[in-house]
Amino acid sequence: MPLVPLPTAPAETHHWQTPHSELWAWSPTEGMLATRARGRFDVDLVQKAIQCFEELGVSTRHVDAFHDWEGVEAYTPEARLLYTEWSKERRARITGSVHILLASKLLAMGVAVANVVLKNTLNSYMTRASFERERARYASLPLPERVPR
Numbered sequence: 283m284p285l286v287p288l289p290t291a292p293a294e295t296h297h298w299q300t301p302h303s304e305l306w307a308w309s310p311t312e313g314m315l316a317t318r319a320r321g322r323f324d325v326d327l328v329q330k331a332i333q334c335f336e337e338l339g340v341s342t343r344h345v346d347a348f349h350d351w352e353g354v355e356a357y358t359p360e361a362r363l364l365y366t367e368w369s370k371e372r373r374a375r376i377t378g379s380v381h382i383l384l385a386s387k388l389l390a391m392g393v394a395v396a397n398v399v400l401k402n403t404l405n406s407y408m409t410r411a412s413f414e415r416e417r418a419r420y421a422s423l424p425l426p427e428r429v430p431r
Contacts, residue, residue, distance in 0.1 A: 296337075298330045303354075307334045311421050313378070314346050320353025323361040332368050345378040348417045352385045352410065357392065366396050373400055379420075381405045383413040 295308040303321030310316050315335060319327075335347075357365075369380075384390045384406055397404040407413040 296334045298327060298334075300324060300327050303327045305331055307331065313344050314348065314421065316348045316350070316417075318350040318353075320355075322355055323357035323365075325358065325360045325364055328361045328365045328368075332365075346420050347378065347380045348413070348420070349380070349382045350413070351389065352383050354384070354389055355386055356388060362392060362396070366399055369396070369400055373403055379403070379405060381407065381413065381416055381420075383407045383410060 295306055298305050300321075303319065303323055305327055306318045308316055317331070380403060382393055382404060384393060385408070390406060390408065393404055393406050397406075405416070407416070
């Protein structure tokens with residue numbers, strides 16, 4: 283599946299590539315994290331992503347994350363476990379929202395299961411238009427007014 287061009291991203295966009303996947307991450311505005319990924323998530327990529335999220339300020343008190351994972355086809359069980367465990371720990375100390383664009387029904391099922399573990403804190407989208415609308419809405423609001431719909 284061809285990727286939609288990245289939205290204008292600052293020069294400090296981080297990029298990683300493994301044999302099976304690619305990930306870009308950046309902070310478009312204060313309190314926001316954006317990612318774009320494709321391929322198959324493995325532990326190496328998830329570890330790099332977690333390190334980047336911490337560097338981009340995800341450890342601050344409020345972060346709204348927008349993950350464009352439309353190009354992600356699958357993930358290894360180890361990658362899912364690592365990302366879910368890190369997310370659980372992070373959710374205990376940080377407020378904000380998580381929005382995920384998906385195309386894969388397998389990934390959508392995995393996100394639905396993770397959402398149960400994470401106490402219904404994930405917002406998933408199966409269409410780019412709804413995801414982009416919500417991302418634009420969040421980007422236009424000051425931090426105190428950002429609330430999931």
